[in-house]
Amino acid sequence: MLTNFNAMLRDAYTSGYAVGSFNVYNYETMRGVVDAAKAAGVSSVIVAFGAKYLANMSLNDAKALAQSLSDGAGLPVCLHLDHCKDINTVYAAIRAGFGSVMYDGSALVYEQNAANTRRVCEVAHACGVSVEAELGSLAAGLESHEGSADDKEVYTDPEAARQFVETTGVDALAVSVGTVHGLYKGEPNIRLDILERINAACGIPLVLHGGSGIPEETIKACIARGISKINVNTEISSYAVKRSKEDLSAEKLPHLSVLAKNQQGYVAEVVRKYIDFFGGK
Numbered sequence: 534m535l536t537n538f539n540a541m542l543r544d545a546y547t548s549g550y551a552v553g554s555f556n557v558y559n560y561e562t563m564r565g566v567v568d569a570a571k572a573a574g575v576s577s578v579i580v581a582f583g584a585k586y587l588a589n590m591s592l593n594d595a596k597a598l599a600q601s602l603s604d605g606a607g608l609p610v611c612l613h614l615d616h617c618k619d620i621n622t623v624y625a626a627i628r629a630g631f632g633s634v635m636y637d638g639s640a641l642v643y644e645q646n647a648a649n650t651r652r653v654c655e656v657a658h659a660c661g662v663s664v665e666a667e668l669g670s671l672a673a674g675l676e677s678h679e680g681s682a683d684d685k686e687v688y689t690d691p692e693a694a695r696q697f698v699e700t701t702g703v704d705a706l707a708v709s710v711g712t713v714h715g716l717y718k719g720e721p722n723i724r725l726d727i728l729e730r731i732n733a734a735c736g737i738p739l740v741l742h743g744g745s746g747i748p749e750e751t752i753k754a755c756i757a758r759g760i761s762k763i764n765v766n767t768e769i770s771s772y773a774v775k776r777s778k779e780d781l782s783a784e785k786l787p788h789l790s791v792l793a794k795n796q797q798g799y800v801a802e803v804v805r806k807y808i809d810f811f812g813g814k
Contacts, residue, residue: 534603535603535632538633541579544671546761549704551755551810552579553570553579554579554764555765556770564704566800569804570808572801574743581613581615583617583766611632613635614633618636620649624656634664639669645668647696650701668707669708689709690710691725705737707739708730710725710733712742712747723754739759739762756811756812763807765807769803769804777799805812
């Protein structure tokens with residue numbers, strides 16, 4: 534069945550683990566995520582379909598695939614609209630049957646971000662859909678497919694986060710504490726002190742974007758400070774592309790059907806690794 538992420542994240546927040554939110558772009562990636570979650574024995578998983586991937590698949594197609602895979606696996610799946618700056622697209626995802634949406638107004642001034650997010654929450658909550666928003670902004674790392682190279686890192690202010698949560702009624706808040714979209718150019722420098730203050734100020738599940746490449750011990754430290762949802766995108770793509778390149782370098786080229794099947798497995802390898810890191814259940 535398809536669901537929203539509220540129960541998942543509340544349990545993760547109170548029990549001290551994180552739910553993986555894994556970006557998908559087509560059938561192969563979505564199947565790989567669901568297969569990995571099923572094999573890991575977790576109770577649920579989030580498949581994140583970014584608004585920028587609408588060129589790959591429509592909202593209705595994404596919903597139909599998620600529904601079919603969830604039912605086939607007997608696993609509750611939250612189909613989540615990731616990083617969407619356009620409110621009309623957010624509303625279209627709600628109509629299509631997405632269980633959660635992320636309205637990303639992080640590039641706007643605080644007042645406009647808060648006002649837009651509150652509007653989205655009013656509509657989404659009336660439809661049983663959960664809402665994620667973002668305060669602060671992440672820089673772009675290597676191989677990033679989110680945002681742009683001009684994105685600058687702006688840490689989330691704990692007091693502003695408290696006011697934002699109270700004003701908007703958002704269900705989960707994505708924060709900027711040193712992660713990047715993409716892969717890290719050096720050692721990650723995650724500001725656990727800022728994260729701890731945000732958690733104390735907000736008291737709701739927090740979201741970490743840019744999960745690819747963060748060491749396991751750092752992930753665990755973030756989870757201990759309120760991170761309940763962790764997004765992974767770039768490593769899924771990079772690993773599957775690398776392994777597909779190896780397949781295509783073979784003396785005998787694989788049939789497209791074989792290549793697609795292999796890609797499901799490559800995605801599942803990365804997803805399973807992070808599920809184990811996050812301590813999900």
